[in-house]
Amino acid sequence: MAEAYPVEPEKRDAWILGLRRGVPRATLDPRRVSAWIPENEPDDHGRIHSGLALFLTNRECPWRCLMCDLWRHTLSVRVRAGDLPAQIDQALNESRLAGHSPDWIKLYNAGSFFDPGAVPVGDRSSIARQVQGFRRVILENHPALTDGRVLPFRDQLGGAQLEVAIGLETAHPMVLERLNKRVGLDDFRRAVGFLREKEIDVRAFVLVKPPFLDESEALDWACRSIDFAFDCGVNVVSLIATRAGNGALEELARQGEFSPPRFETLVSAFRHGVEAKRGRVFVDLWQLEQAIANPEVIQGARSHLEMVNRSQRWPAEGV
Numbered sequence: 001m002a003e004a005y006p007v008e009p010e011k012r013d014a015w016i017l018g019l020r021r022g023v024p025r026a027t028l029d030p031r032r033v034s035a036w037i038p039e040n041e042p043d044d045h046g047r048i049h050s051g052l053a054l055f056l057t058n059r060e061c062p063w064r065c066l067m068c069d070l071w072r073h074t075l076s077v078r079v080r081a082g083d084l085p086a087q088i089d090q091a092l093n094e095s096r097l098a099g100h101s102p103d104w105i106k107l108y109n110a111g112s113f114f115d116p117g118a119v120p121v122g123d124r125s126s127i128a129r130q131v132q133g134f135r136r137v138i139l140e141n142h143p144a145l146t147d148g149r150v151l152p153f154r155d156q157l158g159g160a161q162l163e164v165a166i167g168l169e170t171a172h173p174m175v176l177e178r179l180n181k182r183v184g185l186d187d188f189r190r191a192v193g194f195l196r197e198k199e200i201d202v203r204a205f206v207l208v209k210p211p212f213l214d215e216s217e218a219l220d221w222a223c224r225s226i227d228f229a230f231d232c233g234v235n236v237v238s239l240i241a242t243r244a245g246n247g248a249l250e251e252l253a254r255q256g257e258f259s260p261p262r263f264e265t266l267v268s269a270f271r272h273g274v275e276a277k278r279g280r281v282f283v284d285l286w287q288l289e290q291a292i293a294n295p296e297v298i299q300g301a302r303s304h305l306e307m308v309n310r311s312q313r314w315p316a317e318g319v
């Protein structure tokens with residue numbers, strides 16, 4: 001067993017990195033997306049839009065969040081200028097050939113779009129031109145990189161609505177600090193305020209049952225995190241069941257500091273968010289079976305969750 005998770009922030013990166021040994025990393029081509037998937041999502045009027053989520057092949061994010069496993073699908077070196085536009089071309093061509101005609105696009109890069117070490121600054125204009133025909137363009141970005149650098153990209157989108165996804169993770173101040181994201185609630189609030197003032201929509205990622213919380217605390221804080229995100233002005237909350245798989249969470253589980261959420265906890269948080277009707281609330285269904293403590297109950301419920309994601313209404317018969 002490793003030492004306990006360090007109290008000192010400056011020791012945490014090394015602790016997290018040291019637990020990666022033995023966790024496989026994908027072999028990726030810098031000229032091809034890691035994956036693309038078609039999806040459907042309602043807008044805030046309930047109209048369903050067809051979307052395309054691109055998982056861009058990018059270098060690893062420089063932050064070292066305790067729960068993050070996205071590095072497993074990244075490169076250890078920076079992409080070269082032109083690589084990301086080539087990836088977007090590839091995904092758009094393949095999706096077109098497969099018969100998809102999306103009007104929303106997500107450009108997720110396992111990090112921050114406005115990190116100059118991730119997306120070369122000179123590629124931003126080319127990427128903006130590539131996605132000009134979409135109605136909505138959704139990116140992910142860290143609060144520390146959410147400022148005036150976003151605006152030239154917004155202005156080059158030819159009328160497409162820009163939406164920035166930000167990981168709030170949790171509104172529990174002490175747990176958030178321990179996640180090693182190096183961001184506080186005020187940073188999140190400032191970033192959301194800035195974006196909304198600039199007419200950019202915001203999506204918040206909220207973790208259900210991050211480490212250091214038991215099951216009932218996890219539900220309480222998932223609901224409070226949803227409320228906090230909407231208080232700050234976000235348009236959308238996406239709930240993510242905290243999943244092991246990066247080495248660090250497995251170690252915390254051995255130490256009794258982490259266990260995956262039960263399905264009922266996720267569903268109750270989802271219900272809280274949907275019934276509050278303060279904005280759209282989604283549950284992330286990707287690899288959900290691997291993320292929750294009792295996957296045997298999902299089989300019959302997955303289609304109900306999909307239905308609530310689309311309708312944004314809680315069914316009278318429950319999920």
Ligand code: SF4
Pocket residue numbers: 061062063064065068069070110111112142167181
């Ligand atoms: S900022 Fe996001 S992508 Fe980067 S390590 Fe943290 S959770 Fe992962």
